[in-house]
Amino acid sequence: MSITLHNGPAQTASSLAARSFVLGYGVLAYLTFFGTFLYAVGFTAQLVVPKTINSGATSSTGQALMIDLALMSLFAIQHSGMARQGFKKLFAAFASPALERSTYVLLASLSLILLFWQWRPITSIVWEIGTPMAYAAVAGSFAGWLIVLYSTFLISHFELFGLTQVVSHFAGRLTEPMKFRTPGLYRLIRHPIYLGFIIAFWSTPTMTFGHMLFATVTTAYIFVGIWLEERDLITLFGDQYRHYREKVAMLIPGLF
Numbered sequence: 001m002s003i004t005l006h007n008g009p010a011q012t013a014s015s016l017a018a019r020s021f022v023l024g025y026g027v028l029a030y031l032t033f034f035g036t037f038l039y040a041v042g043f044t045a046q047l048v049v050p051k052t053i054n055s056g057a058t059s060s061t062g063q064a065l066m067i068d069l070a071l072m073s074l075f076a077i078q079h080s081g082m083a084r085q086g087f088k089k090l091f092a093a094f095a096s097p098a099l100e101r102s103t104y105v106l107l108a109s110l111s112l113i114l115l116f117w118q119w120r121p122i123t124s125i126v127w128e129i130g131t132p133m134a135y136a137a138v139a140g141s142f143a144g145w146l147i148v149l150y151s152t153f154l155i156s157h158f159e160l161f162g163l164t165q166v167v168s169h170f171a172g173r174l175t176e177p178m179k180f181r182t183p184g185l186y187r188l189i190r191h192p193i194y195l196g197f198i199i200a201f202w203s204t205p206t207m208t209f210g211h212m213l214f215a216t217v218t219t220a221y222i223f224v225g226i227w228l229e230e231r232d233l234i235t236l237f238g239d240q241y242r243h244y245r246e247k248v249a250m251l252i253p254g255l256f
């Protein structure tokens with residue numbers, strides 16, 4: 001639900017220009033996210049895109065390890081830091097809150113683009129699966145990406161990526177804070193988006209050391225992200241989230 005702001009009949013040209021800027025910025029951020037998402041599929045599955053997790057400039061294993069860990073750390077710091085309520089309050093003191101989610105999405109996408117561009121491959125093989133199981137592994141990875149995308153729609157895709165906020169701002173309405181939702185997969189597990197990522201990153205017919213480093217660090221980061229996110233969700237939704245956490249598994253129904 002949204003609330004209409006009473007701007008009066010004489011909306012000035014400058015306020016229209018400001019609202020158009022916010023809208024354009026949000027659309028640009030969304031398109032950057034969507035392009036980055038599609039590239040991420042190709043990057044990890046090594047399909048279609050020019051630079052993948054197993055290609056690009058080669059360096060010594062030690063150097064590659066340091067560069068890749070630095071790139072993943074940069075993403076983690078940006079992604080987790082800006083997602084916290086404290087940062088959101090700080091942002092609102094300096095800029096329109098309508099821009100907050102889009103800025104978060106834009107900077108997360110840019111740090112991922114940097115990672116894709118500068119990622120150093122480490123191509124020693126950890127496992128290699130022959131056909132027909134190789135096809136199953138590729139299908140598993142695509143299933144993971146589909147779970148991610150589908151789940152974003154379950155909890156409000158366009159709000160998650162900032163478009164709802166900038167469209168509401170353009171229309172002169174205040175958007176209400178994001179609601180707590182538990183449709184579909186969210187009735188089975190609390191974090192289907194993160195589960196989708198884990199499946200997408202680990203399900204591969206050829207696991208190189210570099211790919212395994214990426215999958216291991218991102219999986220560990222997801223567990224830290226869950227801990228931080230659930231702390232915020234309890235602050236925001238209190239007992240509603242506590243009861244949900246008691247009843248619904250984190251990632252695997254019936255296990256944990």
Ligand SMILES: C[S@@+](CC[C@H](N)C(=O)[O-])C[C@H]1O[C@@H](n2cnc3c(N)ncnc32)[C@H](O)[C@@H]1O
Nearest residue numbers: 151155179180181182186190191192193194195
């Ligand atoms: C990248 S999404 C990941 C959501 C969830 N952890 C998952 O893996 O499906 C992170 C955002 O979703 C929000 N969120 C998490 N669970 C939610 C729910 N059940 N309903 C609405 N928003 C949720 C968090 O507050 C956060 O802003």
